[in-house]
Amino acid sequence: xxxxxxxxxxxxxxxxxxxxxxxxxxxxxxxxxxxxxxxxxxxxxxxxxxxxxxxxxxxxxxxxxxxxxxxxxxxxxxxxxxxxxxxxxxxxxxxxxxxxxxxxxxxxxxxxxxxxxxxxxxxxxxxxxxxxxxxxxxxxxxxxxxxxxxxxxxxxxxxxxxxxxxxxxxxxxxxxxxxxxxxxxxxxxxxxxxxxxxxxxxxxxxxxxxxxxxxxxxxxxxxxxxxxxxxxxxxxxxxxxxxxxxxxxxxxxxxxxxxxxxxxxxxxxxxxxxxxxxxxxxxxxxxxxxxxxxxxxxxxxxxxxxxxxxxxxxxxxxxxxxxxxxx
Numbered sequence: 561x562x563x564x565x566x567x568x569x570x571x572x573x574x575x576x577x578x579x580x581x582x583x584x585x586x587x588x589x590x591x592x593x594x595x596x597x598x599x600x601x602x603x604x605x606x607x608x609x610x611x612x613x614x615x616x617x618x619x620x621x622x623x624x625x626x627x628x629x630x631x632x633x634x635x636x637x638x639x640x641x642x643x644x645x646x647x648x649x650x651x652x653x654x655x656x657x658x659x660x661x662x663x664x665x666x667x668x669x670x671x672x673x674x675x676x677x678x679x680x681x682x683x684x685x686x687x688x689x690x691x692x693x694x695x696x697x698x699x700x701x702x703x704x705x706x707x708x709x710x711x712x713x714x715x716x717x718x719x720x721x722x723x724x725x726x727x728x729x730x731x732x733x734x735x736x737x738x739x740x741x742x743x744x745x746x747x748x749x750x751x752x753x754x755x756x757x758x759x760x761x762x763x764x765x766x767x768x769x770x771x772x773x774x775x776x777x778x779x780x781x782x783x784x785x786x787x788x789x790x791x792x793x794x795x796x797x798x799x800x801x802x803x804x805x806x807x808x809x810x811x812x813x814x815x816x817x818x819x820x821x822x823x824x825x826x827x828x829x830x831x832x833x834x835x836x837x838x839x840x841x842x843x844x845x846x847x848x849x850x851x852x853x854x855x856x857x858x859x860x861x862x863x864x865x866x867x868x869x870x871x872x873x874x875x876x877x878x879x880x881x882x883x884x885x886x887x
Contacts, residue, residue, distance in 0.1 A: 564631075565608035565733055565765050566619060566652075571616050571628035573611075573789075577841075586841045588614040590789040592628075596733075596782075601759065601766040603780035603797070605773055605812065609837045611789035612769050616735045619767065620654050621645060624850045627813065632733075650680055653726040655746075663710040669696075669721055670706040676728045677793040695724040698761075699754060700807040718746035729760065735767045740775060749829070752779055774816040785809050788848040789840055791867060795874040805876045807831075847879070855880060 570863035573589040589611045596602040604612045617623045621632060621637060629638045637648055651678075656662035663672055673695055674688040683691070693703050699720040710718055719739060726734050736755070756779060759766060770776050776783065777797065784794040785808065793806040804810045809829040833852045844850050847860040859879050867877040876882075 563597045564848075565598045565633060566767075567631045568619060569593050570630050571618055571630070572626045573614050573616065573623060574626045584652035584841045587843055588789055588840055589618060590843075592786075592789075592791055594619075594791070594794075596765055598732075598765055599759070599763055600782065601768055601776075601780045603768045603770060603776035603783045603785060605770050605776060605783060607718055607771055609788070610786040611840070612786050613737055614789075615621050615786070616654070616737055616769050618650075618766060618793065620652055620735050621648070622654070640730070646680075650729045651732045652735070653729065653731040653733070654725050654735045654737065655719070655722050655739050658742050659715055659722050660710065660742075662722055663718055665710050667709070668706065669708050669710070669713075670711070672721060673725045673728055676725065679869055680729055691728065692724075695727055698727065698758065699724045715743050716751060719743065721755070723751075723758070727762070730762070731764070733765045735769070737769045738771065739768075741771070748775070748879055754767060755779065756777045772816075773800075773812050777816075785812065788837060788843055790848050790877060791875070792849065792878070793874075793876045803874070805870065805874070805881060806878050807848075807853050807880075808849050847877075 571592040576582045576586060577586060592615060604615060614623065616661070618625050621630070625638060628638055631637065632648060632652065637645070640648065646724050670689065673692045675805055675806040677683050692706060696703055696705055701717060701720050701724070704819055705713070710721070713721065739755070740751050743751065755766070758764060768776055768780055775885050780797045782794070783797050783800045785792045785806065787808050793804070793809045794801070796802060800809060801813065804813055810861050811833050814831040831854065835852050838844060838848070838851060846862050847853070847856070850856050850860045853860065857879060865877045865879050865882055867875050868882055869875050870881050
């Protein structure tokens with residue numbers, strides 16, 4: 561456990577909404593245990609509404625956990641606030657999904673990237689200017705971008721600015737929330753290459769949130785598959801691609817476009833999921849995936865399967881492998 565830079569146990573995150581006098585509980589994350597090792601890339605994947613972004617924001621302490629504990633470098637940070645939380649912010653940064661909305665359109669690129677430096681360090685403007693130039697160089701942007709506004713940049717360039725801002729404080733951990741989903745395919749590849757280079761250069765640890773397994777295939781070391789706030793399967797990237805167990809994981813893998821014969825051999829035959837992911841305010845009684853699963857059994861409707869280890873480092877929540885378990 562000593563090599564885990566971040567660990568979380570029993571994480572729940574509920575949102576409470578009142579509409580027309582009726583109170584609704586939105587159960588976004590439900591009892592998640594997760595950990596990421598130093599210099600590792602952990603991918604959290606799932607459809608929209610699976611709870612992956614909410615989990616990422618809870619781990620970053622952007623959202624307060626409803627229940628559960630979080631440790632960073634062995635220190636519990638679940639309840640720290642104020643100056644203590646600010647101190648941890650230097651080591652934990654986030655790159656957001658939409659590069660346009662995450663950058664203030666009224667601020668120049670210098671102001672955007674240097675804001676963390678201004679908040680955390682007593683640096684002169686000249687020192688901050690030099691640091692911003694260095695960061696722009698690291699993300700392959702010209703130095704004269706310092707004087708531009710975000711609306712003068714392309715989507716890929718804006719995302720590079722977001723990455724530079726996250727790097728400003730020399731963090732140890734970066735949460736990347738769908739960092740390529742708003743970009744063209746050719747730009748996606750360049751951003752992924754850049755992230756790989758930066759990880760090696762700065763000894764970074766990544767938590768990479770995505771809905772697309774093909775995006776994380778070559779960048780992640782471990783994959784966690786989420787559905788309706790629950791972890792359905794987790795294992796090394798190699799295991800997930802070569803030996804998927806959960807029907808939901810197989811469905812996600814089957815949606816990956818294939819080009820070579822080798823890819824076709826490991827990708828399951830196409831599985832079309834019927835219907836949409838249920839509302840997190842009305843989670844089914846039994847297995848969260850019951851309504852869309854093609855391999856469902858009677859027990860799946862009435863009991864919720866527990867997550868269990870079926871081989872070293874490979875965990876699955878499914879009655880196909882746990883006939884006597886459940887809650």
